[in-house]
Amino acid sequence: MTSPLFTMSGKTVLVTGAGGGIGAAIVNAFMACGANVVATDASSEALARTYGPLEANGKPVTLAMDVTSEQDIARVLDAVAERFGRLDVLVNNAGIKSAESLLSGDKTKIDRTMRINSDAVLLCSKSVVQRFLRNGGGRIINIGSSLSSQGAVFNYQAGGADYCFSKATVHDLTKLLAYECAPLGINVNGVAPGIIDTPMHDRPKEETEARHAGRIPLGRVGSPEDVAGLAVFLATPAATYITGQIVHVNGGMLMNG
Secondary structure, three states: OOOHHHOOOOOEEEEOOOOOHHHHHHHHHHHHOOOEEEEEEOOHHHHHHHHOOOOOOOOOEEEEOOOOOHHHHHHHHHHHHHHHOOOOEEEEOOOOOOOOOOOOOOHHHHHHHHHHHHHHHHHHHHHHHHHHHHHHOEEEEEEOOOOHHHOOOOOOOOOOHHHHHHHHHHHHHHHHHHHHHHHHOEEEEEEEEOOEOOHHHOOOHHHHHHHHHHHOOOOOOEOHHHHHHHHHHHHOHHHOOOOOOEEEEOOOOOOOO
């Protein structure tokens, strides 16, 4: 029998950036726990590849969505309201990798990284709070980055300075939102993945393991499922008294506390 502390039965969850990788693993984990899941992504083709072209039992509702467009977010939230009548959990997972220097990088690329990776977190969160969570409470879970958020610009994992900046912003935004949302009964937390084997790395898993596993105390790079379990936990009744936290999932590569 499933413990009521860990059930998501009857809850509705919206996941951004769900076309593959960590986002898809989060979608599957929530569905396995009994939630109704709306999987969104900028690419309708990615959604179709990951979940199939037709909705059916055991599949999420899939909707293309531009997380930088207030109008597009409203369109998706209208569809959620029509289909389920409620939304209990928002997972802000959408993000892009970038490798720009802050001093000499392409400003257009830097601005795009910030819009998608951090500005969209606030935009989606505000829209969901106003539409669904203000009166009934709920959960917001933001996907940050373990090493990059430390400003590790020259770290072998961190990518560009603009990516680091965007993820550090996500972590601070999580804490600020947690403070403002607490009186509304909304818990806001962040998940900070370390080196996770996803298509974003654009290299075979064996190469990622060879480059990084020796630097990780647990001896391996992470899988998207390693991240998904924590995201689900933070949405369950078991995490009712947790808010404003950034929880790192990195195999011990970075130990905070």
